[in-house]
Amino acid sequence: MPRTVDLLTPMPRKIRVGIIYGGRSGEHLVSVASAASLVQSLDGAKYDLVPIGISREGRWLVAAEPAQFLESGISMKSLPATESSAQAAGGTALPVPTSGKNVILADVVGDSIDVAIPLVHGTYGEDGTLQGLLEMAGVPYVGAGVLASAVGMDKIVMKKLLTSSGLPVADWLGWRRAEVETEASMRQAVEAVSSRLGFPVFVKPANGGSSVGMTKVKDPEKLPSAIQAALAYDTRVIVEKGIVCREIECSVIGNAQPEVSVPGEITYTSEFYDYETKYTPGKMQLVAPAPLDAETTRLVRQMAADAYRALECEGMARLDLFIEKPSGKILVNEINTIPGFTSTSVFAKLWEATGVPYGALLDKLIGLALDRYRERRDLAGLK
């Protein structure tokens, strides 16, 4: 029989994926690297890419020629250790465009994308604000929703929620800027830390990431300046008891039924897992799977899943845990709802060690975004 060509059934259209990257936080560069890696790995046969850059000043920009723009700027291998060394090196390899159409979200996403991948770390990206904008625009998006994003970004609210779900965290105290403004109130704060937490402590902006604005403080005299330093990044500060620990991380994906990767262990020689250690190649080592006995591995994965649920997370997250030495007690440190996302990131490597390659991970995450969107769209009252 002669073969016929079916001209009537249309070819399935590719899914148009908007990658939103850059942004106004201290983690602008980390975001650019995540986006560059993702763009290189997304299956071109299935997806059309629309890169949407946010400048450091908060301008939304879509390159006039997205394809050309992407091809021109994707050779990033490693991330400069600091903002200043990045600038000295002439910026980054996937720049936020400086020319092109200045857009507002509705213009970008109107009919032009089917799903967004928000890859903006930190404030105005990972904290629910960008997710809220995408909800308003009716665009499906990858990762945690508004609530989990906001909660996951705020170390004080996150710890309260974890504690109320019975999950152990390091002891902490927190203040608003106005509560430690006078010399007397600062002295009281130092006394409270000395008597209730002891030293060393970790001082952090309540909302932050990549260890920016964070100090490890070993004696009381240094505490006020560390609190001020954290308050340069947020209006609230958290001071945590320093835990002598192994650092264990798990990647989690899923909506109602989260799946947890094998745990990995992070090791380094610096004082703690600071910005430089995180982003200078070779300064930290990831061992995946983490060398833990079977029972500890099981408990760690269970705690990662429990924390993910307790924080109402969907899509994806990386859960960071501490195993206290020598007690072996497992504590939740934090959740990262938009973890570093390059193909060599801890998030991706843990999935790789679990048998899920980077490309497949992206497919799964886009599928989860579309599932959640449909489920919410079908709710009564949202027509």
Ligand SMILES: Nc1ncnc2c1ncn2[C@@H]1O[C@H](COP(=O)(O)OP(=O)(O)O)[C@@H](O)[C@H]1O
């Ligand atoms: N309470 C703590 N005890 C021991 N180490 C800590 C503590 N808090 C933070 N650290 C160290 O600082 C790093 C960054 O802290 P984290 O709370 O994860 O902030 P970020 O959101 O910036 O990653 C941790 O990976 C760990 O090395």
Ligand SMILES: [Mg+2]
């Ligand atoms: Mg962290």
